[in-house]
Amino acid sequence: METTSVKTNEPLHVFWSQDYVLESDVETRRKSGPLAALLKSGEIANIELVEPAPITRTELLAIHESQYIDELTTKDENLARSIFASTGGVRDAVDAMFEFGKSGSLSSGLHHARPDGEYGLCYLNGLALAALRAIQIHQIGNIGVLDLDAHCGGGTFTMLGENPNVTLADVSCNSFDSWLPNSNRHYLEVISDGREYLGAVKRSLAHLKNVDALIYNAGMDPFEDDGMGGMKGITREVLAERERLVAQWCEDHQKPAMFVLAGGYCGSKLDIDGLARMHLMTIKEFARIQINSPRND
Numbered sequence: 001m002e003t004t005s006v007k008t009n010e011p012l013h014v015f016w017s018q019d020y021v022l023e024s025d026v027e028t029r030r031k032s033g034p035l036a037a038l039l040k041s042g043e044i045a046n047i048e049l050v051e052p053a054p055i056t057r058t059e060l061l062a063i064h065e066s067q068y069i070d071e072l073t074t075k076d077e078n079l080a081r082s083i084f085a086s087t088g089g090v091r092d093a094v095d096a097m098f099e100f101g102k103s104g105s106l107s108s109g110l111h112h113a114r115p116d117g118e119y120g121l122c123y124l125n126g127l128a129l130a131a132l133r134a135i136q137i138h139q140i141g142n143i144g145v146l147d148l149d150a151h152c153g154g155g156t157f158t159m160l161g162e163n164p165n166v167t168l169a170d171v172s173c174n175s176f177d178s179w180l181p182n183s184n185r186h187y188l189e190v191i192s193d194g195r196e197y198l199g200a201v202k203r204s205l206a207h208l209k210n211v212d213a214l215i216y217n218a219g220m221d222p223f224e225d226d227g228m229g230g231m232k233g234i235t236r237e238v239l240a241e242r243e244r245l246v247a248q249w250c251e252d253h254q255k256p257a258m259f260v261l262a263g264g265y266c267g268s269k270l271d272i273d274g275l276a277r278m279h280l281m282t283i284k285e286f287a288r289i290q291i292n293s294p295r296n297d
């Protein structure tokens with residue numbers, strides 16, 4: 001049966017709870033607090049901030065070894081609360097993406113995590129969990145993972161690289177945690193000049209043309225004033241254009257899409273509120289676009 005395509009103005013569902021925030025920790029587990037405050041103040045129209053349920057041990061067994069999960073649970077109660085809450089938000093964002101067409105979670109610290117341990121500030125690989133959920137629960141035949149963090153997503157490759165239902169695209173400006181593409185489903189570009197960045201982003205989107213839905217790791221650490229990953233020439237304006245390009249691509253091709261925050265660190269010229277405003281650019285673009293809800297097909 002043909003259905004008339006009606007443009008609905010769905011609010012953008014953004015998952016977050018106070019439990020994500022671990023004040024004593026690095027920006028990875030701190031910055032969602034000021035970012036949520038900006039969203040609550042109405043900085044961007046048509047946002048629905050939703051509290052997720054924490055991820056469960058059983059759900060984590062899809063991506064992590066049981067011994068590692070048990071160690072995390074017993075070693076540091078506060079860290080466990082934060083990462084279980086923010087990984088629950090990634091899971092709920094997957095379901096919301098397929099219900100509403102687009103979604104996001106203010107989660108960070110994902111793409112370096114390995115099945116048996118933490119790596120590069122990442123404990124639980126929510127990107128791998130999200131991709132597997134899209135395939136197993138939502139019957140997606142080709143799920144895309146776009147990783148635009150400054151660093152490479154070697155943990156995600158370890159977990160998903162062999163999966164024939166996953167297309168990986170990774171553009172980085174730092175070779176930390178780099179990986180070797182070994183299939184035409186894989187795209188990795190590590191740039192060495194900020195002027196190459198937006199061109200590389202466009203090539204990574206072209207690589208994703210056949211995916212059925214997109215999981216976007218929207219790192220802000222390529223920013224030239226970032227304290228950890230930044231590259232000269234990747235300005236605020238370049239990253240605003242990057243977010244416009246990615247979101248517009250999702251709208252133009254009507255790909256259900258979700259984002260997570262990924263990297264982004266304070267530096268001598270970037271405080272935590274400035275950092276939150278960098279991540280706000282992703283949310284602004286996702287709020288703007290209209291993707292028809294797959295449930296209306």
Ligand SMILES: [Zn+2]
Pocket residue numbers: 149150151219221229262263264
């Ligand atoms: Zn990074």
